[in-house]
Amino acid sequence: xxxxxxxxxxxxxxxxxxxxxxxxxxxxxxxxxxxxxxxxxxxxxxxxxxxxxxxxxxxxxxxxxxxxxxxxxxxxxxxxxxxxxxxxxxxxxxxxxxxxxxxxxxxxxxxxxxxxxxxxxxxxxxxxxxxxxxxxxxxxxxxxxxxxxxxxxxxxxxxxxxxxxxxxxxxxxxxxxxxxxxxxxxxxxxxxxxxxxxxxxxxxxxxxxxxxxxxxxxxxxxxxxxxxxxxxxxxxx
Amino acid sequence: xxxxxxxxxxxxxxxxxxxxxxxxxxxxxxxxxxxxxxxxxxxxxxxxxxxxxxxxxxxxxxxxxxxxxxxxxxxxxxxxxxxxxxxxxxxxxxxxxxxxxxxxxxxxxxxxxxxxxxxxxxxxxxxxxxxxxxxxxxxxxxxxxxxxxxxxxxxxxxxxxxxxxxxxxxxxxxxxxxxxxxxxxxxxxxxxxxxxxxxxxxxxxxxxxxxxxxxxxxxxxxxxxxxxxxxxxxxxxxxxxxxxxxxxxxxxxxxxxxxxxxxxxxxxxxxxxxxxxxxxxxxxx
Amino acid sequence: xxxxxxxxxxxxxxxxxxxxxxxxxxxxxxxxxxxxxxxxxxxxxxxxxxxxxxxxxxxxxxxxxxxxxxxxxxxxxxxxxxxxxxxxxxxxxxxxxxxxxxxxxxxxxxxxxxxxxxxxxxxxxxxxxxxxxxxxxxxxxxxxxxxxxxxxxxxxxxxxxxxxxxxxxxxxxxxxxxxxxxxxxxxxxxxxxxxxxxxxxxxxxxxxxxxxxxxxxxxxxxxxxxxxxxxxxxxxxxxxxxxxxxxxxxxxxxxxxxxxxxxxxxxxxxxxxxxxxxxxxxxxxxxxxxxxxxxxxxxxxxxxxxxxxxxxxxxxxxxxxxxxxxxxxxxxxxxxxxxxxxxxxxxxxxxxxxxxxxxx
Numbered sequence: 001x002x003x004x005x006x007x008x009x010x011x012x013x014x015x016x017x018x019x020x021x022x023x024x025x026x027x028x029x030x031x032x033x034x035x036x037x038x039x040x041x042x043x044x045x046x047x048x049x050x051x052x053x054x055x056x057x058x059x060x061x062x063x064x065x066x067x068x069x070x071x072x073x074x075x076x077x078x079x080x081x082x083x084x085x086x087x088x089x090x091x092x093x094x095x096x097x098x099x100x101x102x103x104x105x106x107x108x109x110x111x112x113x114x115x116x117x118x119x120x121x122x123x124x125x126x127x128x129x130x131x132x133x134x135x136x137x138x139x140x141x142x143x144x145x146x147x148x149x150x151x152x153x154x155x156x157x158x159x160x161x162x163x164x165x166x167x168x169x170x171x172x173x174x175x176x177x178x179x180x181x182x183x184x185x186x187x188x189x190x191x192x193x194x195x196x197x198x199x200x201x202x203x204x205x206x207x208x209x210x211x212x213x214x215x216x217x218x219x220x221x222x223x224x225x226x227x228x229x230x231x232x233x234x235x236x237x
Numbered sequence: 238x239x240x241x242x243x244x245x246x247x248x249x250x251x252x253x254x255x256x257x258x259x260x261x262x263x264x265x266x267x268x269x270x271x272x273x274x275x276x277x278x279x280x281x282x283x284x285x286x287x288x289x290x291x292x293x294x295x296x297x298x299x300x301x302x303x304x305x306x307x308x309x310x311x312x313x314x315x316x317x318x319x320x321x322x323x324x325x326x327x328x329x330x331x332x333x334x335x336x337x338x339x340x341x342x343x344x345x346x347x348x349x350x351x352x353x354x355x356x357x358x359x360x361x362x363x364x365x366x367x368x369x370x371x372x373x374x375x376x377x378x379x380x381x382x383x384x385x386x387x388x389x390x391x392x393x394x395x396x397x398x399x400x401x402x403x404x405x406x407x408x409x410x411x412x413x414x415x416x417x418x419x420x421x422x423x424x425x426x427x428x429x430x431x432x433x434x435x436x437x438x439x440x441x442x443x444x445x446x447x448x449x450x451x452x453x454x455x456x457x458x459x460x461x462x463x464x465x466x467x468x469x470x471x472x473x474x475x476x477x478x479x480x481x482x483x484x485x486x487x488x489x490x491x492x493x494x495x496x497x498x499x500x501x502x503x504x505x506x507x508x509x510x511x512x513x514x515x516x517x518x519x520x521x522x
Numbered sequence: 523x524x525x526x527x528x529x530x531x532x533x534x535x536x537x538x539x540x541x542x543x544x545x546x547x548x549x550x551x552x553x554x555x556x557x558x559x560x561x562x563x564x565x566x567x568x569x570x571x572x573x574x575x576x577x578x579x580x581x582x583x584x585x586x587x588x589x590x591x592x593x594x595x596x597x598x599x600x601x602x603x604x605x606x607x608x609x610x611x612x613x614x615x616x617x618x619x620x621x622x623x624x625x626x627x628x629x630x631x632x633x634x635x636x637x638x639x640x641x642x643x644x645x646x647x648x649x650x651x652x653x654x655x656x657x658x659x660x661x662x663x664x665x666x667x668x669x670x671x672x673x674x675x676x677x678x679x680x681x682x683x684x685x686x687x688x689x690x691x692x693x694x695x696x697x698x699x700x701x702x703x704x705x706x707x708x709x710x711x712x713x714x715x716x717x718x719x720x721x722x723x724x725x726x727x728x729x730x731x732x733x734x735x736x737x738x739x740x741x742x743x744x745x746x747x748x749x750x751x752x753x754x755x756x757x758x759x760x761x762x763x764x765x766x767x768x769x770x771x772x773x774x775x776x777x778x779x780x781x782x783x784x785x786x787x788x789x790x791x792x793x794x795x796x797x798x799x800x801x802x803x804x805x806x807x808x809x810x811x812x813x814x815x816x817x818x819x820x821x822x823x824x825x826x827x828x829x830x831x832x833x834x835x836x837x838x839x840x841x842x843x844x845x846x847x848x849x850x851x852x853x854x855x856x857x858x859x860x861x862x863x864x865x866x867x868x869x870x871x872x873x874x875x876x877x878x879x880x881x882x
Contacts, residue, residue: 086316086318087316087317087318087472087473087474087475088316088318088472088473092472092473092474093473093474095270095474098272098301098303127609127611129607129609129611130611132571132576132605132607133605133607133611134623135600136574136576136600136603136604136605136606136607136681137604137605137623137624137627137671137672137675138597138601138603138604138624138627138628138675139627140597140627143627147613150613150614151613151614179301179302179303180304181301181302181303182286182302184301194280196419196420197277197281197416197417197418197419197420198281198417198419198438198441200419201423
């Protein structure tokens with residue numbers, strides 16, 4: 001317990017004492033995972049909607065792939081992307097290994113199936129006739145899509161939170177493709193691993209606490225938007 | 238409507254800050270990057286946090302320090318995914334040099350390992366004359382011993398000592414941690430066990446470890462660090478010039494004196510002994 | 523002949539090997555109310571979706587105001603129509619924003635929406651619910667909201683897909699009456715599909731009969747109910763009693779038909795020897811205790827049988843009578859039933875007039 005208390009004290013010290021390195025690490029974590037989540041949303045939401053609403057040959061396989069992708073072990077993703085991005089690999093000429101961009105790529109591979117899968121499920125939970133009804137009162141296809149997204153806001157925001165949560169907290173892929181390089185690719189999770197292995201448990205706990213607080217704050221905001229105007233379940237006696 | 242505006246504003250702000258991330262590949266000219274593969278214990282000692290910025294300032298290169306296990310560090314270099322390697326596993330290194338994968342092996346510094354253990358020293362290793370003799374005593378009394386168990390430089394040194402003692406360590410008393418030095422020391426501390434550790438990490442952890450040093454000074458406990466350049470034939474895009482620059486830097490007199498003084502302020506003793514230019518057989522205590 | 527507001531030509535919709543809809547021609551004229559009836563799975567919803575340009579048929583064309591519907595102009599055309607489905611299909615939110623949705627989609631400003639919407643909300647009796655969340659509404663209130671959403675658009679064509687099916691009987695009755703009034707007042711061209719004959723008869727001046735994707739008959743209400751073209755249609759429109767027989771005599775438009783258990787006279791143009799089926803609606807059959815063979819007056823036919831089953835309904839009694847050739851279904855009012863005091867197993871005679879028989 002004392003260890004955790006030490007960690008809390010250290011966290012306060014680092015954050016409010018203005019330790020620039022901790023601030024830089026935190027900001028980099030946000031930038032990388034934020035970008036990755038954004039890209040995953042841009043790719044995953046349309047794919048999820050497509051899989052939910054249309055029928056095409058091979059759809060069953062695509063759905064199975066997305067669902068499998070939701071459970072990809074991050075460290076395996078990291079390994080495969082490293083193999084691609086290493087100088088000795090086929091994409092080595094891009095010189096992306098050990099850069100934040102490589103970490104974003106890996107995190108997109110992790111988050112995008114989660115977003116696509118949950119979006120697909122959220123749209124499939126809508127009444128299939130709802131889309132028809134909206135078209136039937138004169139909505140254009142785009143207007144109908146927008147209204148459906150608003151209607152499925154609850155599970156859609158869950159998809160966003162799941163996607164973000166999955167990547168801000170992952171360490172395996174970030175370590176492998178990023179290299180945990182000081183001031184370049186060191187993020188909260190990889191820094192925590194480093195400090196733990198060095199035996200600096202108070203710093204490790206502090207970084208962990210900062211990460212948790214960050215996640216909580218963001219999810220609190222998203223949850224607030226998500227739960228606004230939702231039906232309250234009656235008390236079951 | 239207002240909510241939509243807020244959301245759009247947030248996204249725009251996010252986008253503009255992300256643009257500073259240089260998502261375009263190869264945004265920095267490749268020659269300025271030097272990939273250094275080294276070990277976790279080297280990184281953990283904190284020495285590189287002093288030397289790398291110095292090198293970067295002197296030469297204008299940007300170093301990407303990849304600290305992984307010894308095996309992976311050497312493998313990366315052999316594949317050409319690093320430009321220069323700094324490790325401390327002489328037998329493994331010599332193999333890579335013999336294979337032509339790594340070139341121009343030069344000694345940089347050494348630190349030493351020590352054997353720590355419970356204050357009461359149940360295996361009575363203080364009386365041992367050599368490190369392997371101490372290990373034999375530990376095995377005989379089945380006293381608890383924590384091993385790195387991760388094929389690192391430290392682990393390889395430990396394995397060599399067991400071999401010298403003619404023992405294959407097995408049993409409940411032999412605990413394989415599979416982790417870095419700091420975590421392994423933590424386990425030894427908790428379990429009140431013997432273990433082999435490099436002096437640098439031991440000093441760095443200070444009062445957190447309550448086990449005293451019970452054995453030191455044996456030549457076999459020397460931990461020799463060498464720097465090697467990567468054969469440009471190992472793969473595409475190797476920064477030969479950068480690798481050489483870093484290797485030269487590590488053995489340069491100025492750098493060597495920085496190494497000599499590293500740790501004195503904090504631990505009142507140096508952590509490393511600089512030995513550039515010397516040969517291995519010259520080293521002795 | 524006025525040009526049809528909506529015309530279907532050679533429509534064919536296939537799901538794999540099954541033909542869901544096959545209609546060679548269907549015209550809807552401005553100002554009329556057409557009801558399309560058929561059993562479940564007949565293709566009614568498919569028909570409505572094709573009409574509403576919500577589903578593209580495998581082959582064939584839809585013409586709106588004489589112009590063929592294409593992917594390019596379909597949005598424009600859809601904006602002249604409004605669809606209401608069996609389920610209200612409202613979005614999360616208050617009643618007002620749901621009812622206003624169609625107008626909002628067309629870009630109308632808020633004050634104009636208010637002006638147009640208010641009278642409709644009052645007309646449909648939901649003005650007091652404008653700020654209520656739709657999930658708190660009853661089935662009837664929700665469906666009224668859906669109707670308001672469609673009607674406020676002042677559509678050239680209103681498409682209703684079994685709008686009352688999901689409601690309970692009293693709600694259904696009330697809403698049916700309201701809709702009747704509204705359609706008469708406004709004269710909106712309407713196509714309604716339903717499996718309920720009563721609803722179709724209440725609203726539809728013209729009725730179409732759909733079965734297994736094919737339009738079997740399309741005509742005035744009178745025609746459909748009393749002169750079905752074939753057995754399938756007869757069954758759908760409720761001509762439950764069907765007597766197969768052979769024409770014995772034919773003279774002056776009156777035929778005598780022999781069947782198992784007797785003969786009957788009906789109006790029709792068939793030659794002797796022709797195989798026919800006599801169809802009679804249950805409400806056209808009178809039931810009386812059997813009092814022996816008697817001379818048939820010219821206008822009445824008699825069949826002898828046994829009461830098989832008596833089923834009490836709300837305002838009538840349904841009497842199933844077993845005869846030599848099969849079953850006769852009759853409907854007796856409560857008062858006449860009590861007078862007769864019939865029981866199962868009683869020997870009875872079912873009588874019906876010449877004019878009540880439809881021969882196919």
